[in-house]
Amino acid sequence: MTDHVLVERPEAYPGVQLIRFNRPEKKNAITREMYGKMTTALTVAQSDPAIRVTAFLGSEGCFSAGNDMTDFLAVAMGGSMGREVLDFLRALASAAKPIVSGVDGLAIGIGTTIHLHCDMTVASARSVFRTPFVDLALVPEAASSLIAPRIMGHQRAFALLAAGEPLEAAEALAAGLICKIVEAESVEERTLSLAARLATKPPEALRIARNLIRGDRKDVLARIDEEAEHFAAQLKSAEARAAFEAFMRR
Ligand code: COA
Numbered sequence: 001m002t003d004h005v006l007v008e009r010p011e012a013y014p015g016v017q018l019i020r021f022n023r024p025e026k027k028n029a030i031t032r033e034m035y036g037k038m039t040t041a042l043t044v045a046q047s048d049p050a051i052r053v054t055a056f057l058g059s060e061g062c063f064s065a066g067n068d069m070t071d072f073l074a075v076a077m078g079g080s081m082g083r084e085v086l087d088f089l090r091a092l093a094s095a096a097k098p099i100v101s102g103v104d105g106l107a108i109g110i111g112t113t114i115h116l117h118c119d120m121t122v123a124s125a126r127s128v129f130r131t132p133f134v135d136l137a138l139v140p141e142a143a144s145s146l147i148a149p150r151i152m153g154h155q156r157a158f159a160l161l162a163a164g165e166p167l168e169a170a171e172a173l174a175a176g177l178i179c180k181i182v183e184a185e186s187v188e189e190r191t192l193s194l195a196a197r198l199a200t201k202p203p204e205a206l207r208i209a210r211n212l213i214r215g216d217r218k219d220v221l222a223r224i225d226e227e228a229e230h231f232a233a234q235l236k237s238a239e240a241r242a243a244f245e246a247f248m249r250r
Helices: 032-047 069-076 084-094 110-117 144-161 169-175 184-199 203-214 218-235 238-249
Strands: 005-008 016-021 053-057 062-064 099-103 106-108 120-124 128-130 180-182
Touching: 005 032, 016 032, 016 184, 032 053, 032 084, 053 184, 062 099, 062 110, 069 218, 069 238, 084 110, 084 218, 099 110, 099 184, 106 110, 110 128, 110 144, 120 169, 120 184, 144 169, 144 218, 169 180, 180 184, 218 238
Parallel strands: 016 053, 053 099, 062 106, 099 120, 106 128, 120 180
Antiparallel strands: 005 016
16 A cells, blocks of 8 residues: 555644645556545545545645556556546545645646535646546546536536646636635645634534535436446547557657
């Protein structure tokens, strides 16, 4: 077991569970093992009354470069996809407690779409959100094809998810993907303070409020599964394999 994802309960921020990407040498690319660890953390959070809010953070200059390309290539070469990604996405989308996130720098693929399941995301001005799914011969995931058009409208969702155009922090704020732009050096503190403030609120009222605001998650879970079928098929395509090999060779 690696420490590429750290799960902590920071003492200075009571009631907060912190899930931190800790693989900066690979731009916090997420492996199957890392998804597994995050799923376990989210599952624990739902049943532990001492955890009231979950916070996701990356490292300085990089939230995450998305799914690990080596794992993608392994599937394209005939390997199994495994359950880890899907289990994580389902746990994320069904979480009953609030989730916040803090981004500084790169946020690619699931490093962007994860925030569609967060309730408040803060980001530094130098952050860039990008989902090159189609460029990799893949399709949108994490129910982003459903949630993104709802929050930012068809045109901006298409530009992000299909055209692969980057969203700078100010654009992400205008599009409703994030809720605040903060100084790069204060991303961590602002994210954790935000989480700790939420953690002091009456938990049942907060849970109900969140459910009302998020709405029924059945359609979100169904879209995650629908996208995953296309994603799995595309991962095995010759065009995807060529794209992953090109990344490895670059
Ligand atoms: N999976 C696996 N490894 C990754 C990765 C990913 N998604 N993203 C970056 N890395 C690795 C690189 O291979 C490199 O490893 P190395 O030093 O052993 O060669 C290291 O992280 C640093 O990345 P590098 O590309 O040298 O940094 P950069 O600053 O020039 O570019 C990115 C950073 C994120 C823009 C570029 O790495 C990239 O485009 N990554 C792929 C992102 C992606 O398409 N993700 C999938 C979305 S669905």
